[in-house]
Amino acid sequence: MPELPEVETTVRALRRPLVGRTIMGVRNTWPRHIALPSPEELQERIAGRRILGIDRRGKFLVFTLSEGETLIIHLRMTGHLSVVRADTPVDAHTHTIFRLEDGRELRFRNPRKFGRVYLVRDPQEVLGRLGPEPLEESFTVEALRRRLAGKKRQLKPLLLDQSFIAGVGNIYADEALYYARLHPLRRADTLSDEEVVALHTAIRMVLQMGLEHEGASIDRYVKPDGTRGSMQDVVSVFQRTGATCYRCGTPIERIIAGGRSTHFCPVCQPQEKGT
DNA sequence: ACCGGAGCCTGTTAGC
DNA sequence: TGCTAACAGGCTCCGG
Numbered sequence: 520m521p522e523l524p525e526v527e528t529t530v531r532a533l534r535r536p537l538v539g540r541t542i543m544g545v546r547n548t549w550p551r552h553i554a555l556p557s558p559e560e561l562q563e564r565i566a567g568r569r570i571l572g573i574d575r576r577g578k579f580l581v582f583t584l585s586e587g588e589t590l591i592i593h594l595r596m597t598g599h600l601s602v603v604r605a606d607t608p609v610d611a612h613t614h615t616i617f618r619l620e621d622g623r624e625l626r627f628r629n630p631r632k633f634g635r636v637y638l639v640r641d642p643q644e645v646l647g648r649l650g651p652e653p654l655e656e657s658f659t660v661e662a663l664r665r666r667l668a669g670k671k672r673q674l675k676p677l678l679l680d681q682s683f684i685a686g687v688g689n690i691y692a693d694e695a696l697y698y699a700r701l702h703p704l705r706r707a708d709t710l711s712d713e714e715v716v717a718l719h720t721a722i723r724m725v726l727q728m729g730l731e732h733e734g735a736s737i738d739r740y741v742k743p744d745g746t747r748g749s750m751q752d753v754v755s756v757f758q759r760t761g762a763t764c765y766r767c768g769t770p771i772e773r774i775i776a777g778g779r780s781t782h783f784c785p786v787c788q789p790q791e792k793g794t
Numbered sequence: 795a796c797c798g799g800a801g802c803c804t805g806t807t808a809g810c
Numbered sequence: 811t812g813c814t815a816a817c818a819g820g821c822t823c824c825g826g
Contacts, residue, residue: 520819551802578820596819597804612804631803633820672796681821689819738819739805778798780818 523686524729536602549614577685591637598634649685675703676777694725756782
């Protein structure tokens with residue numbers, strides 16, 4: 520499931536083959552893939568646009584195009600982008616294809632069909648409600664403290680909320696809480712100053728670790744070239760239910776928090792009174 | 795402000 | 811061994 524490190528890894532891999540290329544047209548076999556505008560209007564507006572740059576915001580890939588257009592793609596769970604020669608056989612799960620002027624294509628493979636494509640003139644229309652980027656310098660301990668203040672929600676669902684922090688998903692939320700030694704069900708407004716510092720450090724550390732490992736190849740994720748990241752080899756709790764905690768040897772537990780499977784060490788991340 | 799549940803999808807896995 | 815049913819997961823929308 521692509522989260523910040525997986526999306527950033529994808530962006531970095533796509534820059535070389537795509538920046539400077541011109542999109543000649545789009546083919547689509549699953550209209551709901553295209554959130555904005557209509558598939559017909561997408562075809563009209565994107566044809567002839569040049570890709571000027573590719574960036575990431577939260578879990579969104581943001582393609583800055585010529586003529587003031589912005590192409591935005593969200594991979595959701597099973598989305599995968601690759602650049603291949605146009606004569607490469609098309610995979611059964613590839614529903615949207617952008618044809619380039621150099622004889623290659625940007626292909627959006629998306630088995631579960633949750634991914635989305637947007638073409639907008641104002642990126643804020645799609646990205647406007649996202650919270651801060653956790654790896655930017657402006658995301659300070661103080662910034663996190665302010666955002667936690669008055670929040671009565673449990674930490675796990677809060678970390679998954681993209682308007683709270685952009686880019687954190689199930690894997691990195693569990694890992695961050697483990698390193699911060701915080702119970703996933705802990706109420707956000709009960710953290711001590713030291714615990715806020717620990718959470719801030721942990722969030723940035725696990726995301727950085729994910730970047731260095733080029734993502735976690737869990738549940739189908741692979742890089743654009745089809746090779747795997749290695750973050751899955753160094754996770755501490757995610758999907759390690761029943762395996763022993765590397766720190767204390769206690770079996771990792773799995774619970775449902777905010778409707779999401781959640782993994783933690785019951786000894787290293789003790790349940791607080793009243794939570 | 796926050797929570798829970800439904801819905802979107804289909805490959806994988808658990809259970810018979 | 812073969813089949814079906816449940817599950818997973820990011821995100822949005824809805825009702826409480």
